[in-house]
Structure formats: structure tokens, C-alpha cells
Amino acid sequence: MNGSGKGACFIRKDRTILLECGHPGFEAARTALADFAELVKSPPAYHTYRITHLSRWNAAAAGKTAQEILAVLSLLSCCGIPAGLEEEVRQLVSRYGRLELHSGAAGGSLMVLRADNPGLLDELAEQAALQELGLNRTAPLECRCPAEQRGLLKQELTRLGFPVLDYAGYRDGQALNVPWKKAAGSGAVSGESVGLRDYQEEAVRRFGGIGGSGGSGVVVLPCGAGKTLVGLAVLESLQCETLILTSNATSVAQWKAELLKRTGLDEEAVGEYSGVKREVRPITVATYQILTHRRSKGGPFGHMNLFNERNWGLIIYDEVHLLPAPVFRATADIQATRRLGLTATLVREDGREDDVFSLIGPKCYELPWKVLEKQGWIAAVDCIEVVVPMGTDIRHRYMYAGAKEQFRVAAGNPAKAEAAAKIIAAHPGAAVLVIGQYLDQLEQLAASLGAPLITGKTSQQERNGLYAAFNEGAIRLLVVSKVANFAVNLPDASVAIEVSGAYGSRQEEAQRLGRILRPKPGENKAYFYTLVSGDSREQDFALRRRLFLTEQGYDYAVQTVQPEGVSL
């Protein structure tokens, strides 16, 4: 199997898995584990995975059985599976699918919750939270519950460890003719004629087929893999009025542009609902912000009504990992509407992944970044952590700073400027982005590197000028602040140098890497450097930040800058 005859993993009975990085079976094991376990730590020698509720349900939702998971585990394990764990995995995986939600007779105001055995319902009957929702035992294997509690019920059951298969169905919403735009000279109007890639078609198919009735779920695709097109294809397959929610104004404009470019929808059929425009049209694109905006602190949300303004047949949640809590609550009330979540990184620093799972839907499709890389849709990236020692002065400031300030001091290590200059020199002619978190640091870097700086204060006009110059090759180096995290119109580069970042934000790291993923001419290769002060708290945060990417199979090489120039 792996040459050494011994598996690459050590499996512990607390459901954690240690994966030996130097093992010949490492790559294969990492790929296999990604299906049902979450990476929690990735120090150099051993990666730690954990089998969580969510990871199991995602596996189950994707059609993996306990049998298959256990088979993979025993194959990977160096010394068997601990007694008890096997049974536990079997039991926990089997929890997915033991409860089903169906619509009541004649589409009435009651739903039916069905279980595969009476004991389970006995157990649920003891839960006060469920009684409050009006759950009422009507038969040994059946409970009834008011239909309007559908979302809260699912959320609560997920929390208790019993996710529900939702077969209660969806309303179709107001029908709307959404054809693909016909390619010139071609009469055919199928997904193929608009150039849907295989994986995009597969994602659409899975969305339609998951959980029996189909029609709600989350599609996870890397940056630049064409999530918008998946959304459009789902829209085309359902042919109904649709509400699209997304993270910012730029993205709203992009959705609208794509809708008009790819489909035959009239301009009047597509509306923008944002701070500036309040159009409610058959297809409406809105920001999350406007939904959650309150007129006054603690007051009511001003625009949540948008969910009910038309008879939507589909709601698309773009960047679903950013979904604000109040929108979760509103989503609980609209469970009869089909929902599609799109994201590159289904991780939230607030740990509400479970709510995404229960209220939007299970993960129905995911394509690992590395697979996409192999197929050439995104660039291959070398990730390099560069450890930059702190000079004497800064080391002193670091030692006398409070715990929280230490991170700030280490992040602002001025020796990073020289390290960045060296990296840039090592990539002559490449388009380079220097990305950081602190304005003073970035100002100094821009000055010492002789490069233009873009921050939130930079006017849109000025940005566009610099972006254009960068794209044309007139400028080869740009220093950017957090504007880079979400700015969809930032140009692509082949080298990114991260000089500082937010406390352990996994998504931020992923977004930043995304900046250099667009396929490159020639070798199709890009470089991601992250500069970290040596012997400092910054290293711990950096480790956490890159968990997501490690999970996706990116390896960080570590380089240490020699403290030359100490005499300066």
C-alpha cells in the first residue's frame, strides 16, 4: 500500500488522528482524511485530525457510509482502530438519516418528524427546547411540529447531534424564464454551450439531488473556480424568481454583470438592492449589510422584509461563510425556499458551521484546491514561511510589551522590509503584491521598496489607475492593506508577500492566497511568502492562519533569514 507496510496514521480513541508527515503514504492519507475529518493542528512532524460531528455529517451527506469510513481508517492506521471507536463512528455516522422531516397531510400547517426507532423519539421528548417548539408525539415513530418551526427544529436537532434529512419540500416560487444567452450562430441552449466545466455541472447536479428532495445545500469551490457560474446554472435549472445575497457592493455589480452577460434576462428583470438602489425585481441582488442594517442601535432590522417581498423560488447565499447572525435567524423562517450556499472556505472563526449546515443545507459538493490545480484551472503555488529574526531594539520592545501587544510588535518587525526586498529581487520581472495589516508598517515598506501603496483611504480613481498600470506591467510591485482581502477587482499577481495578518484568521489567509491562483502563462506557477518574526507569538498565529490551506494540501516550506546586518 505505502511501501513501508505500515499505515501513516495513529488513531486515538478520542477521535483524533495523528498523521505522520514523513510517511510515504502521507499524501494519499491526507486526501482520504479530508473526506470525513478536520485538520486541527499542522506542526511539521505530525498533523492532527479530528472526526467531528460536522465532518461526519458532511461525509454522510455526500453519501459516505460508516462502513467506508471505517475501511479507510483501518487501511490508514498503523496499529488498528481502538476498541470502542469503531462502534462510536458507526453510531455517530448512522445518526445522519435516522430522522426525516416530511410535510404534513394536504400541505397543512403541521410537519411530520419521523424516526427509525421509538427510543430516539423518547430521547427527544426529554429535550425542553424541542417541546417549546411544539413538538408533539403522535405515533411511536412520529412527531408533529408546526411548519413555521422547520428551521429552528432543524437547528436544535443538529445541536443535539441528530441532523435531519429534510424531505418537507419546497415551494417553487414565481416562475421566471431564465435561458442561457445563445452563443452566436448556435441554436443549442444547454449548459455545455455556455462552457460549464465538468465540475460545475456536477455541483449543479448534486445540489438538485441531495437529501432526497434536493434543493438546498452548500457548494465549496476555491477562489477563481467559477462559483458564480454554478449559481447561474442552478438558477437556469430552476427557472424561478431568485434572491441573491452577497458580501459587498462590488460583488453585487459582478453578479448583475454576469447575469446579463450569460443569460437572456432583460435588464429590467435584474435589480440591485443596496444602499444606493432599492430595486426589487424578479432577480434581485443584495448585500448582507443592508439586510442587517438597523435604523437605531437595538432597533428592528430595516430590510429583512426583502425575504418576503416577492415569491422567491431560490435564494443564493454567496460567500456563505460570511453570513451574519441575524440573517441566520431570518433564514430559519424561510425553510420552504430552496437555498444555495457558495463559498471557498467553509470555516467560520465564530464556529457556526453547524448553523450553516442546518439552516442553509449540507455540503453537497466540494472540489479540493489541489485537484483543481492538477487539472490546471488554478496555478500551482509554493508556500514559503520566512522566519525573520527580530533585531536587538525590537526584541527589547517585544520583551517588555504586554501579551497582546507582543503580537503587534512582532508583526511590525522592521527587518521584514529587507527580507521582502530580497524576495522581490529573487523574482525579477514578476508581478508582486505585498500584503499587510498595519498602515504604518505598509507606509514604511512602500517607501523603502519604492512602490505605490493602496489602503482604504486611496480613492477609487487612484486605485483603478494603479491596477491598470499593474495589469499592463508598467508597475511590477504594489503594497496593499486589507483592501486586498475582498477587493474582487484587485489585479492578479504571481508572487504575494504577506508581511502581517489578523490574529489566526484562516479565511484571510485563503483569500490572500486566492489573489495569485489565476492560471499563469508558461509554467503556471505562483509563490506565496509569509513573513513571521522568529521566536515570537506571531509564529503561533501564523500556524493557525494556515490551517485551512494545510488542510487543502498546501505545504509550507520554512526558510530562516540569517540575522546579517545586526551590526546596523
Added chain:
DNA sequence: AAGTCCGTAA
């Protein structure tokens, strides 16, 4: 009366 600029909140 309607459009544009700017500071502020959360």
C-alpha cells in the same frame, strides 16, 4: 426638490 459630499456608527 434632487443630487453630491462627508463624517459617523456599529
Added chain:
DNA sequence: CAGGGTACGGACTT
């Protein structure tokens, strides 16, 4: 933890 985007209201212009 700092920084950035958004929505909005008030000031000012047309």
C-alpha cells in the same frame, strides 16, 4: 486588535 466597507443622515450644491 486594527482596518475596511457599508448604510445613512446632515450639509451643501445644483
